[in-house]
Amino acid sequence: MSGISGIGGGAGGVQQIMQMRQQIIQRNDLLKQLHSTQGADATAVAGPAQTQEPAQGFADTLKNALDGVSSVQAKADGLTEAYQKGEVTDVAKVMLARQEAGVAFEATLQVRNKLLSAYQDIMRMGV
Template structure:
C-alpha cells in the first residue's frame, strides 16, 4: 500500500506545483500590466498595505473635496453670489452622504480590527 499512496502523494505534489506556477504566471502578468503606470509604482513598493492606503487616502480626499465644495456653495449663497438653492442643498446632501459612508467604513474597519485583536494566536 505504501507504493500506491506514495504515487498518489507524488501526483498531489505535482498538482500543487502546477497550481503554484499558474499563480506565479498570473501574478507576473498582472504586475507587467500595472508596471508602466507611474501612479502604481509607489504602491507596489509598499506592498498590499500601500494599495489600501492609497485607496483610503483618495476616498478621504474625495469626501473632503465634497465638503469643501458644499461649504463654498453655502457661503456663496449666504453672500448672495449663488442663487440656485437646489444646487446648494444638493451639494450639502452629497457631502453629508459621503461623510456618513466614510463614518460607517471607519466603524466597520475598527470593528474588524478589534475582532482581530481578540483572536487567539
C-alpha cells in the same frame, strides 16, 4: 447640472469603498488560510511577503477616499458661503451639494466603524 456631476464623483467614492471592501475580504481569507495552516514555517514565510504590498495599496485607497470626501465637503461649504453672500441663487444646487457632503461623510463614518470593528476582531483572535 454641476450638482449632478458631483453625484458622479460620489460614484467614484463608492467604487473606492467597494475596492477597500474587496481588499478587506481578501485579507480576511488570507488570515483564515494562515490560521488553518498547522506548520509554523509556512506561516512565517507566507505572512510578511503577502501582507506588505496590499497594505500600501489599501492606505493609498483610503487616503484617496478621504481626500474625495474632503473635496466634496469643501465644495458644499463654498456653495453655502456663496449662497449666503448672494452670489449663488440656485438653492437646489446648494442643498444638493450639502446633501452629497452629508452622504459622503456618513459613508466614511460607516467604513471607519467597519474597519474599527474588523481591527478589534483581529486583536481578539488567538495566535
